[in-house]
Amino acid sequence: MSVLDLARPEIRAMQPYSSARMEASGGEVFLNANESAWAPVGDDGLGCNRYPEPQPAALVDALAALYGVRREQLLVGRGSDEAIDLLVRAFCRAGRDAILIQPPTFGMYAVSARVQDAGIVEVPLAADFTLDVDAVLAALTPAVKLVFICTPNNPTGQPVPRAAVERLAQALSGRALLVVDEAYVEFSDAGSVAALIDRYDNLAVLRTLSKAWALAGARIGSLLANAEVIALLRRIMAPYPLPLPCVEAALMALSGWGQANARERIGIVCEQRARMQTALRRLPGVREVLPSQANFLAVRFDEATVVYQGLLAAGIVVRDVRRYPNLGDALRITIGTPAENDRVLAVLKSPAMDGQGVAEGAA
Numbered sequence: 001m002s003v004l005d006l007a008r009p010e011i012r013a014m015q016p017y018s019s020a021r022m023e024a025s026g027g028e029v030f031l032n033a034n035e036s037a038w039a040p041v042g043d044d045g046l047g048c049n050r051y052p053e054p055q056p057a058a059l060v061d062a063l064a065a066l067y068g069v070r071r072e073q074l075l076v077g078r079g080s081d082e083a084i085d086l087l088v089r090a091f092c093r094a095g096r097d098a099i100l101i102q103p104p105t106f107g108m109y110a111v112s113a114r115v116q117d118a119g120i121v122e123v124p125l126a127a128d129f130t131l132d133v134d135a136v137l138a139a140l141t142p143a144v145k146l147v148f149i150c151t152p153n154n155p156t157g158q159p160v161p162r163a164a165v166e167r168l169a170q171a172l173s174g175r176a177l178l179v180v181d182e183a184y185v186e187f188s189d190a191g192s193v194a195a196l197i198d199r200y201d202n203l204a205v206l207r208t209l210s211k212a213w214a215l216a217g218a219r220i221g222s223l224l225a226n227a228e229v230i231a232l233l234r235r236i237m238a239p240y241p242l243p244l245p246c247v248e249a250a251l252m253a254l255s256g257w258g259q260a261n262a263r264e265r266i267g268i269v270c271e272q273r274a275r276m277q278t279a280l281r282r283l284p285g286v287r288e289v290l291p292s293q294a295n296f297l298a299v300r301f302d303e304a305t306v307v308y309q310g311l312l313a314a315g316i317v318v319r320d321v322r323r324y325p326n327l328g329d330a331l332r333i334t335i336g337t338p339a340e341n342d343r344v345l346a347v348l349k350s351p352a353m354d355g356q357g358v359a360e361g362a363a
């Protein structure tokens with residue numbers, strides 16, 4: 001059995017779009033793609049009058065080296081969001097197949113499933129936000145084609161132990177593709193499971209340059225998976241997904257200089273995370289700071305609404321995650337610069353933020 005047997009048969013059978021750029025090989029004068037022969041103003045040698053490479057070789061090589069996979073095991077696209085969407089579209093037949101997720105978790109898995117009219121099987125995380133592998137396996141139905149796990153999880157911050165990932169990959173073999181979202185793995189002690197894709201053909205890993213690599217605005221994400229899965233997704237991907245300026249920005253970030261910079265910033269974030277965790281735990285009105293291996297903290301408050309509003313009034317926007325199961329009193333606070341974190345703490349320590357001040361203000 002091939003892992004592609006899990007994919008939609010009509011996608012496997014379809015003839016993909018063949019772009020001018022794909023068909024071209026060699027040549028010097030390009031009159032094949034109806035592009036402008038002239039560069040736009042301010043182009044500065046970038047060549048934006050030409051369509052970009054569908055999968056820019058230099059970027060694919062740099063990312064494959066970074067993540068420790070072979071280039072045919074990597075698909076680069078517009079953020080991990082695009083990879084999530086491509087996976088759902090390639091593996092889930094509308095109205096018939098399903099994905100499995102563990103709430104509270106990242107919202108895009110369910111959004112992509114709904115767009116595709118795929119079902120959503122929910123297996124909530126345990127009360128301490130750990131993943132229950134047995135519960136996931138027990139909830140599995142033949143309709144489930146994709147199992148998403150997020151490690152460290154957004155919005156809670158906990159990683160899924162490697163042993164649990166392996167157990168799932170093994171148990172799902174021949175039944176479903178296991179998609180491990182490692183958007184925050186650079187901030188974690190856990191390490192990536194990317195090396196396991198050689199062992200499990202049904203394992204896929206999502207990585208992104210949006211968080212630790214400071215490139216959320218460039219929209220560069222990667223899917224690491226079995227070469228056959230990557231080739232299948234390329235069939236349905238937009239012909240030219242990656243804008244040239246974004247590819248340039250990514251190559252700069254992945255240069256020696258860029259990597260040193262990213263490592264330094266990751267170190268600062270981890271330091272600041274520890275500092276904020278300690279400081280927040282000491283504040284009155286803070287019920288709990290969830291242990292986090294990501295670049296954010298989920299914090300439970302006695303009065304989450306008051307805190308949210310108080311921060312907002314001081315110009316600080318945090319994420320209200322109270323709609324998530326088991327997080328009805330929580331806000332998610334991203335780790336900022338030391339000065340930004342100071343501002344958060346100053347507001348939370350201000351008199352308006354303790355119960356007394358609020359009661360007085362309300363009176």
Ligand SMILES: *Cc1c(COP(=O)(O)O)cnc(C)c1O
Nearest residue numbers: 079080081106154183208210221
């Ligand atoms: C931020 C985030 C991503 C990244 O999405 P991009 O499209 O790459 O920006 C993916 N997964 C999770 C869980 C995230 O929190």
